[in-house]
Amino acid sequence: xxxxxxxxxxxxxxxxxxxxxxxxxxxxxxxxxxxxxxxxxxxxxxxxxxxxxxxxxxxxxxxxxxxxxxxxxxxxxxxxxxxxxxxxxxxxxxxxxxxxxxxxxxxxxxxxxxxxxxxxxxxxxxxxxxxxxxxxxxxxxxxxxxxxxxxxxxxxxxxxxxxxxxxxxxxxxxxxxxxxxxxxxxxxxxxxxxxxxxxxxxxxxxxxxxxxxxxxxxxxxxxxxxxxxxxxxxxxxxxxxxxxxxxxxxxxxxxxxxxxxxxxxxxxxxxxxxxxxxxxxxxxxxxxxxxxxxxxxxxxxxxxxxxxxxxxxxxxxxxxxxxxxxxxxxxxxxxxxxxxxxxxxxxxxxxxxxxxxxxxxxxxxxxxxxxxxxxxxxxxxxxxxxxxxxxxxxxxx
Numbered sequence: 324x325x326x327x328x329x330x331x332x333x334x335x336x337x338x339x340x341x342x343x344x345x346x347x348x349x350x351x352x353x354x355x356x357x358x359x360x361x362x363x364x365x366x367x368x369x370x371x372x373x374x375x376x377x378x379x380x381x382x383x384x385x386x387x388x389x390x391x392x393x394x395x396x397x398x399x400x401x402x403x404x405x406x407x408x409x410x411x412x413x414x415x416x417x418x419x420x421x422x423x424x425x426x427x428x429x430x431x432x433x434x435x436x437x438x439x440x441x442x443x444x445x446x447x448x449x450x451x452x453x454x455x456x457x458x459x460x461x462x463x464x465x466x467x468x469x470x471x472x473x474x475x476x477x478x479x480x481x482x483x484x485x486x487x488x489x490x491x492x493x494x495x496x497x498x499x500x501x502x503x504x505x506x507x508x509x510x511x512x513x514x515x516x517x518x519x520x521x522x523x524x525x526x527x528x529x530x531x532x533x534x535x536x537x538x539x540x541x542x543x544x545x546x547x548x549x550x551x552x553x554x555x556x557x558x559x560x561x562x563x564x565x566x567x568x569x570x571x572x573x574x575x576x577x578x579x580x581x582x583x584x585x586x587x588x589x590x591x592x593x594x595x596x597x598x599x600x601x602x603x604x605x606x607x608x609x610x611x612x613x614x615x616x617x618x619x620x621x622x623x624x625x626x627x628x629x630x631x632x633x634x635x636x637x638x639x640x641x642x643x644x645x646x647x648x649x650x651x652x653x654x655x656x657x658x659x660x661x662x663x664x665x666x667x668x669x670x671x672x673x674x675x676x677x678x679x680x681x682x683x684x685x686x687x688x689x690x691x692x693x694x695x696x697x698x699x700x701x702x703x704x705x706x707x708x709x710x711x712x713x714x715x716x717x718x719x720x
Contacts, residue, residue: 330499331441332700334693335429336449336509337422340533340559343689344429346441347697349716350686351432353381353397357421361385361394361486378487380435381718386424387482394484395421397428419465426466427481430496436718440494445700446501447692449509451535451553463501470498500703502695506530506553507539508546509691510644510680516694516710517681524639527627529620529655530688531645532557536616538623542636550627556619558585558647561612568608573600588650609650617654624655625662641674646685652676681712690714 334345337355344351377383385396434440450462470477479496507528515521528539535557540547562581569579579595584605587595593606620643628638641659643652660670677684690712701708 328443328704330443330445330700332447332693332696333430333433333441333444334447334449334509334689334691334696335426336506336689336692337425337451338449338506338532338534338688342425342429343686344433345686345689345693345714346433346437347693348714349433349436349718350683350689350714351381351429351436351718352686353425353428353720355425357395357397357418357424360391361396361484378485380483380485381432381720383485383487384428384432385484385486386427386431387484388420388424390420395424396486397424419462422462423466423469427479428483430479431481431483431492431494432718434494434496436716441496443497443499445499445696447509447694447696447699448501448503449506449688449692450503451506460503463503466498466501500696500699502692502699504692504695505537505539505546505548505551506688507537507551508541509688509695510642511539511541512691512694512698513680513682513687513712514640514642514675517712518675518679521708521710525636526640526642527624527638529624529641529643529645529648531616531620531643531647531651533646534559536620536645536647538620538627540627540631540638542631547631550630552623554619554623556616558588558650561609561616561647561650562588564612565605565608569595569603569605572603573597579603613651613654617651617658620651620655621658621662624659628662639673642679643674643676644680644684644687645677648677648684682714683717686714686717 331346336343340355341352342355385394388395430441430444448463467477470479476497479498480493481496482491482493484491507530510528510530511526514526523544525543526541528541530537530539535553535555537551537553539551559581562584565584566579566581579597583595587593588609593609594602594604596602624641631638643655656670656674659674660667665673680687682690694712698708
């Protein structure tokens with residue numbers, strides 16, 4: 324690994340449903356939501372009613388919000404909040420204050436899992452496409468305003484509390500630099516390092532996630548923001564529609580939770596048993612929903628390919644990735660192969676999916692943004708970039 328003078332490259336993906344952080348060795352995941360202010364009553368209640376044996380920081384974290392002068396809880400504790408506040412929703416960053424708290428939480432928890440605080444970091448950020456370039460720059464400016472200048476260093480100060488144990492810690496983390504790109508670019512960086520052997524191929528990214536699906540054309544290593552888009556109709560929309568269809572099919576007697584449907588889909592199952600109501604097969608519903616989503620994606624891709632062609636740009640690869648992409652990959656691939664006139668061998672070579680990624684697709688963007696920061700560190704030091712991707716641990720709330 325190239326010498327980075329003790330600076331840790333960290334990838335940050337502020338996603339619609341979950342935020343993910345990667346330090347090169349591990350991926351940290353928690354919901355993109357901040358909870359209520361942590362009052363003394365809430366803290367006492369949490370300690371009394373929490374039956375979990377996990378007393379670790381990730382499941383019991385509160386951070387001091389110096390802007391609002393109150394403790395706020397994040398991660399698993401937000402499930403007990405009466406007013407959970409999603410800081411990324413509909414593809415837009417809703418609250419800079421809460422997103423900054425999430426950044427502090429991610430950096431603190433990465434250090435806690437490493438067994439030592441992160442002293443210096445270089446950040447690669449993934450931002451929602453709907454936020455736009457101006458909003459992304461504004462968020463970086465906001466982060467800059469929250470940092471303390473000490474000589475040439477820019478320092479983040481944070482206070483964390485483990486609500487289960489009452490322990491408090493204060494940390495100071497120097498931010499070497501912050502880079503920002505849009506969600507989907509992280510997946511491209513992983514392909515660049517792992518599949519493309521650092522060769523620059525024009526790549527069209529389709530990232531199908533829980534809450535949204537996005538498209539991001541990347542030409543000569545640069546994202547084409549004019550054509551990028553994010554649609555709020557990811558896998559959550561499919562599970563919601565199936566849940567409603569099952570409710571109607573049962574004569575409005577059975578309401579199947581979307582999480583149960585999500586679990587079945589992930590396991591490749593298409594039947595769900597409801598005590599007292601029987602077994603429901605939702606295969607036809609899945610086919611109908613995924614057909615509709617695939618057609619939406621292909622329609623957008625066709626329009627973008629035409630727009631790129633008018634600029635004299637052709638695509639080398641199309642990547643259909645993300646935690647929900649397996650449900651639509653074959654359908655999108657078949658339609659696109661027909662559109663381009665590619666035979667099966669050509670389609671297999673140029674339309675790639677999650678199998679082309681060396682890591683879990685759900686975490687690919689955070690890993691890719693870590694690679695983005697690592698690459699910039701190498702450029703700054705006129706050193707060879709470290710191409711290895713070796714995630715040893717995934718920590719989720």
